[in-house]
Amino acid sequence: MNKNGVKVIKWVDKRQILMISTLKEDKDVLVNTGKKNRKTNEDIKKPTCVLTYNNNKKGVDFSDQMSSYYSTLKRGLKWFRKVGMEYLLGMALVNAWITYNVKCDKKVSKKEFTEALMQSLTGKSICADSKYNDV
Numbered sequence: 001m002n003k004n005g006v007k008v009i010k011w012v013d014k015r016q017i018l019m020i021s022t023l024k025e026d027k028d029v030l031v032n033t034g035k036k037n038r039k040t041n042e043d044i045k046k047p048t049c050v051l052t053y054n055n056n057k058k059g060v061d062f063s064d065q066m067s068s069y070y071s072t073l074k075r076g077l078k079w080f081r082k083v084g085m086e087y088l089l090g091m092a093l094v095n096a097w098i099t100y101n102v103k104c105d106k107k108v109s110k111k112e113f114t115e116a117l118m119q120s121l122t123g124k125s126i127c128a129d130s131k132y133n134d135v
Contacts (some may be wrong), residue, residue: 011050021049093117 010074011017030045037044095115108116115126 006050006094009047009049011047013046017050019049019053023049023052 005022007021007023009017009019009021011019029048031048031051033044033046033051035044035118050102093114094110096117097108097110098111101107
């Protein structure tokens with residue numbers, strides 16, 4: 001750790017993990033996770049920053065999972081355009097879908113929400129049997 005409080009940590013659990021932490025209360029000790037190793041029956045211990053990360057990453061994982069189902073990526077684009085499209089459009093779409101489901105009484109699937117959004121933005125029907133043709 002340097003004098004500004006930035007700590008670089010390398011932790012090996014199932015894989016190597018490299019982390020940069022600025023937690024003030026982060027100590028150099030291992031904390032018991034409350035779980036036991038199945039083979040050796042020893043307590044599993046991890047650094048505090050790893051436990052904090054694991055507890056707080058759930059929203060990011062959910063967002064990544066939802067944006068991967070119906071990706072906004074297109075074949076033939078250069079890699080930096082793909083990254084921009086995925087982060088800008090994919091994340092915006094997932095955030096709009098979650099906000100819509102929180103605010104409205106009627107819950108819709110991400111596919112239905114995406115189709116309705118595309119139809120409202122383009123003014124064209126997605127497919128002939130779409131249930132949004134009458135909107």
